[in-house]
Amino acid sequence: MTTLSPDILTTLETQAIELPSWAFGNSGTRFRVFPTPGTARDPFEKIADAAQVHRLTGLAPRVALHIPWDLVDDVAALRRHAEDLGVELGTVNSNTFQDEDYKFGALTHEDPAIRRKAVDHHLACIDIMDATGSRDLKIWLAEGSNYPGQNDMRARQDRLHDSLAEIYARLGGHQRLVLEYKFFEPAFYHTDVPDWGTSYVQVAALGEKAMVCLDTGHHAPGTNIEFIVMQLLRLGRLGSFDFNSRFYADDDLIVGAADPFQLFRILVEVIRGGGLNNPDVAFMLDQCHNIEAKVPGQIRSVLNVQEATARALLLDRVALAEAQSANDVLAANAIFMDAFQTDVRPALAEWRETRGLPADPMAAYLASGYQERIEAERASGTQAGWGA
């Protein structure tokens, strides 16, 4: 059995992965949203489910909120509820993609009244962050155009800057703005923040508290995502990850499911660039569990990240650097692949037990009775979804 050194275990001990509240609600394709028995009906129940993931894995101490999906009358009560269950409220995600007014844009819209409304939504999100104690405001914009000639792309960049600058000015001392990019969808011809370069240009123009969010599902097929990770860390602007998996588009599948080797390569660059367990680089999931049960789906996800991290930590960097400087192509590649192909699961299972955690959190969840309990308790009422 592969053993993990005390150094590696110490590093793994502090790993934290933030869970998305929306992973515990129903979501789906544009064809059908299939309800899952036991799905949370409100933000309080979403947090309770997220707390189960942390209880069994020790990996997920924070839950990200999406506003307005997670709007509650009493934010302080939601915060207390989270803290009573052993988790914290994390990143606040704004949402300007489901309101009629935003059909042609929000922060980039031509009409100053609509831009005002969109900026105000973000200011309200920062008010919520003040109440939850959250650090990060995450902005993803569904803005762009479908047809060549439809819009003045340059003017939209300028308006985007002005809107972001107003939001940025409202941030408290410890708060940050992270700007997510996505190459297409829902707009198909041009997207206002399509790539890391545009996000970087926009955040660099704001100041030190503005960073880039890299969602692993938001790139064209074949993109070398680890190169982007390297570059953003080099520039000091990688603020957060939205981890998930994709086969075709923005599939939002379980991280590490579609391409575990890509996840490993990303983590190798995170470690190389000093981004692991670095508070400046938030690890988050952005996933939807459409056909699988949600709580174990999230457990599987954080374990995938932990396993990939352990394997990336096993990489013999000294030997790799020697092979690289000797231009020994095959040796360098073999050293890299050795780490990737190491099975760390038995060592991690043993280590979990030494920390009072179940060796197999997936099995522990199935045996815990929690799933049966929520299915019974939540049989009536309306399950949370993308509108709740």
Ligand code: PSV
């Ligand atoms: C957009 O596709 C995105 O990745 C953004 O992070 C949104 O906030 C999230 O998905 C909604 O699930």
Ligand code: MN
């Ligand atoms: Mn995302």
